[in-house]
Amino acid sequence: MAVEMRKGRYGKFGGQYVPETLMSALIELENAYGEAKADLKFKEELDYYLRDFVGRENPLYFAERLTEKVGGAKIFLKREDLNHTGAHKINNSLGQALLAMRMGKRKIVAETGAGQHGVATATACALFGLECVVFMGKEDIRRQELNVFRMELLGAKVVSVDKGSGTLKDAVNEALRYWVANVEDTHYILGSALGPHPFPEIVRDFQRVIGVETRRQIVEKEGRLPDAVVACIGGGSNAIGMFHPFVEDVGVALYGVEAAGSGVETGLHAAAIADGKEGVLHGAYMYVLQDDDGFIQEAHSISAGLDYPAVGPEHCHLHDIGRVKYEAVTDAGALEGLQLLSRTEGIIPALESAHAIQFAVDLANRMGKDQIVVVCLSGRGDKDMQTVRDVLGGGVE
Amino acid sequence: MKTLEKRIRECNDEGKKAFVPYMMAGDGGLGKLKEKLLFLQEAGVTAIEIGIPFSDPVADGEAIQQAGARALADGVTLRNVLEELERCKGEVTVPLVVMTYLNPVLAFGVPQFVEACKQAGINGLIIPDLPLEESVPLRNELRETDIAWIPLVSLTSPDERIARIAESAEGFLYAVTVNGITGARNDFREDIYSHLQRVKRICTVPVLAGFGISTPTQVREMGNHTDGVIVGSAIVEAFHRDELEKIRELVKASVVKVEIVN
Ligand SMILES: Cc1ncc(COP(=O)(O)O)c(C=O)c1O
Numbered sequence: 001m002a003v004e005m006r007k008g009r010y011g012k013f014g015g016q017y018v019p020e021t022l023m024s025a026l027i028e029l030e031n032a033y034g035e036a037k038a039d040l041k042f043k044e045e046l047d048y049y050l051r052d053f054v055g056r057e058n059p060l061y062f063a064e065r066l067t068e069k070v071g072g073a074k075i076f077l078k079r080e081d082l083n084h085t086g087a088h089k090i091n092n093s094l095g096q097a098l099l100a101m102r103m104g105k106r107k108i109v110a111e112t113g114a115g116q117h118g119v120a121t122a123t124a125c126a127l128f129g130l131e132c133v134v135f136m137g138k139e140d141i142r143r144q145e146l147n148v149f150r151m152e153l154l155g156a157k158v159v160s161v162d163k164g165s166g167t168l169k170d171a172v173n174e175a176l177r178y179w180v181a182n183v184e185d186t187h188y189i190l191g192s193a194l195g196p197h198p199f200p201e202i203v204r205d206f207q208r209v210i211g212v213e214t215r216r217q218i219v220e221k222e223g224r225l226p227d228a229v230v231a232c233i234g235g236g237s238n239a240i241g242m243f244h245p246f247v248e249d250v251g252v253a254l255y256g257v258e259a260a261g262s263g264v265e266t267g268l269h270a271a272a273i274a275d276g277k278e279g280v281l282h283g284a285y286m287y288v289l290q291d292d293d294g295f296i297q298e299a300h301s302i303s304a305g306l307d308y309p310a311v312g313p314e315h316c317h318l319h320d321i322g323r324v325k326y327e328a329v330t331d332a333g334a335l336e337g338l339q340l341l342s343r344t345e346g347i348i349p350a351l352e353s354a355h356a357i358q359f360a361v362d363l364a365n366r367m368g369k370d371q372i373v374v375v376c377l378s379g380r381g382d383k384d385m386q387t388v389r390d391v392l393g394g395g396v397e
Numbered sequence: 398m399k400t401l402e403k404r405i406r407e408c409n410d411e412g413k414k415a416f417v418p419y420m421m422a423g424d425g426g427l428g429k430l431k432e433k434l435l436f437l438q439e440a441g442v443t444a445i446e447i448g449i450p451f452s453d454p455v456a457d458g459e460a461i462q463q464a465g466a467r468a469l470a471d472g473v474t475l476r477n478v479l480e481e482l483e484r485c486k487g488e489v490t491v492p493l494v495v496m497t498y499l500n501p502v503l504a505f506g507v508p509q510f511v512e513a514c515k516q517a518g519i520n521g522l523i524i525p526d527l528p529l530e531e532s533v534p535l536r537n538e539l540r541e542t543d544i545a546w547i548p549l550v551s552l553t554s555p556d557e558r559i560a561r562i563a564e565s566a567e568g569f570l571y572a573v574t575v576n577g578i579t580g581a582r583n584d585f586r587e588d589i590y591s592h593l594q595r596v597k598r599i600c601t602v603p604v605l606a607g608f609g610i611s612t613p614t615q616v617r618e619m620g621n622h623t624d625g626v627i628v629g630s631a632i633v634e635a636f637h638r639d640e641l642e643k644i645r646e647l648v649k650a651s652v653v654k655v656e657i658v659n
Contacts, residue, residue: 181577294504
């Protein structure tokens, strides 16, 4: 069978659909990344910061009380929530900041949804003394006010985007416009496994550490690979980082969990694989929520980090070839998962991660007690307390 | 040679620079499209670039974004613009160039889109988010048609890349004059003219400069170093404010021959 091996393609997905002004920057980035990958010093430097600054490796934790309560497969949590800045996003921000400096670029632009990627990028920029501008949707600024303050404390400039629905998609649009205008001295630290080649590959590689550690840790603890691995999908960076080292292990079932918002059938959701059509957004060919005329639709999710109308190109391909199953959990389901994990384990997950928790609980329940499920706990819930309290009315009984 | 290139060359042969206004289709209502096209035609433009509104126009600045948002709110789509243009055939004889982002074309279906463009008598196509590397399938569909593929080169494109892009160009090559999005500019980079001259040396089809050009003086100055200009945001704003005289003045600036003083 002739496999399409075009550069930056995952099957038919991916590519580089960007204005010509950005092409040189993408080619430069591709070359710089190729060189960095081959440079042992780069790896050593990144490993140093991941260990001493981020606090890796983080634990793979056996959620014993949750497992008991669910009464099925053993549930393990990969504790990305314990990273410095509270989510997996820092793995990528640090890697790309080091890459930017290799290219001689000391100005950084980024987009952010939940604010986690913005905080992670502002942190990396503070660490290395880089200038940082973060675009964030107006609605997300409202939902994640404290993260805005954190970014500003870290020295970043946060720019509010009130176009469209004022969420992640609109923030990416503005970040791209800013990058086009400042491309000669600025690097764009894209926060998920999205965008034009080589971003999906770079972000995946910097997030692969999640899956690489998990694989080693589960073998140490249980003497074997897990039966299933679960991660939530916004653009897909924590999931692809977790899944990638397991893709060749056919015995390991992989589940990506999209945000079903009010329910996929209501149209108010962010489940691009469940309900999207193939198309181009932000430089890549992917599954995209769109109408019949090809206009991009707004995504809806209680979690700002999943509120994006497409899914990264490699996931689209993994879906097409059937290697990863993509499921969707509603806002209500995520809130349930969040409360359950909080009470049974003393861990308050990010709303994004709570989607994965809720699905994993259902899955584990259907599996045998001798089986193993690993969940990527991509971030901690501190940032979501306002949102959650607004919904639960402070009345968690 | 496709019609669009022929027209630009004829215009240049008469000692004039090509003037291509950009307008947002359906801003102010799709019903007004024909009237606006006829106005521009009578004002003496060389060709007209017709922008299709899009939900996520990443290459556009405020003026065109807002015009697009108005058109979208009015229900304007790639499909109904092409249908309206088909109704303008006969009366509108100036070459028409469609400028659209890629996703509406993909949703339409590439072969179906090209067929609809043929029906509507379209003479050129600009897709700002379809760079050289990704444009082959679409260019193949255009090969046997009179629809010219108009690629963009930027200030960041190296010479050898400009050469490869220029080779793919039909009709004209679109030389982007700023690093950035569309919208009026007061100043351009100091080396803008030498950049444009370099592009002209490399390229065999006509070279038109666009992005940021918004005054008659800029039209004249940019025209001095190219085969013509594209004016977008200024036209869009003028239509929106009903300042038609401004549009006439911009067009006139491309017709008046200027003495180049060294
Ligand atoms: C904690 C957390 N998990 C997941 C995501 C979703 O992003 P991705 O799919 O790229 O992992 C985000 C995004 O902001 C996040 O903050």
